[in-house]
Amino acid sequence: MQAAASEHQNPIRRQWMAVLARASAEDMAALLDRHVAVPAYTRLRGPEAGLVMVRGRTGGGGAPFNLGEMTVTRCTIRTASGQVGHAYVAGRDARQAELAAVVDAMLQDPSQAPALQANVIAPLAEAQQLRRTTIASKAAATKVQFFAMRNMRA
């Protein structure tokens, strides 16, 4: 139970899980093949797909409302050395969820974490950041300024 509490307080783990959740199975597999040996592991649960209700906030009071359901695939594995890795990814890609869970477990092993961070997480995070900035700059080019309204409000 103490371990569970400290896992919630691990901001670095939160960050790598976010990167893994957005990384495609092909990208993860390619990086793993090139840089690290994947240990033997047992599947504890899944990979299995299910629906998650996405809730938003609405109105001035911020009351919750159900935006809609999205498909989520989750997987939990345990490596031979005893680390338990979890992954929840959007969509139905079972291989992506399994690989993300394996990498999550490996990253909890202090002897493997630095190499993985440098060779797997960093390139994935960089590619995702690049994709985000490209989309943002393309969107920014189409932005329309409503001068009239702005002047009226000012």
Added chain:
Amino acid sequence: MSSDLLQPGFADPVVGAQSCFRALLDAMARPGQVRAAGSDLAPPAPLAPATAAVLLTLLDYDTTVWLDPVAMAARDWIGFHCGAPIVPAIGACSYAVALTLPDLSTLPAGSHEAPERAATLILQVHGFDRGRSYRLTGPGLRAPSLLSVDGLPAGFGSAWQQNHALFPRGVDIVLCAGTSLAALPRSVALQEI
């Protein structure tokens, strides 16, 4: 969550839960018959494979579960695989998991309007091939059936009689030992022999 406790559940959750559900259904319909369940499971102590299979089949986030102090050792496994909320009060549970017989009158027995609200006790015993023998009569049994259970206390006959007298209210019991299970629905009358 200590990771050495975390063991896998059913290898194929759908097929595993369906075959265990069929075993439970048959056991409930034919009280006294012993069915196989959970032979492919390796659950954490103190759960037997059959107990674990019944939990994986029946429990989910909608069902509250009470664990006796010994079964508490497996709470991480139950929480992870079933997602069932664990309640501290036996009177508030829909399933109770125990390794020694609790007082049946403390379990929710349902009401006359909603007898289905009664709790189901999943009781892990030592075996079905030895121990005290009981003669069962009631719905589903053309002729009385005999059930031997190793692990039920001496006063079980009278405790069960009180529970049976509540019908249609009352608690149902699933007995689990090793990889086999038997059921005592509240409709069955039991006599120690």
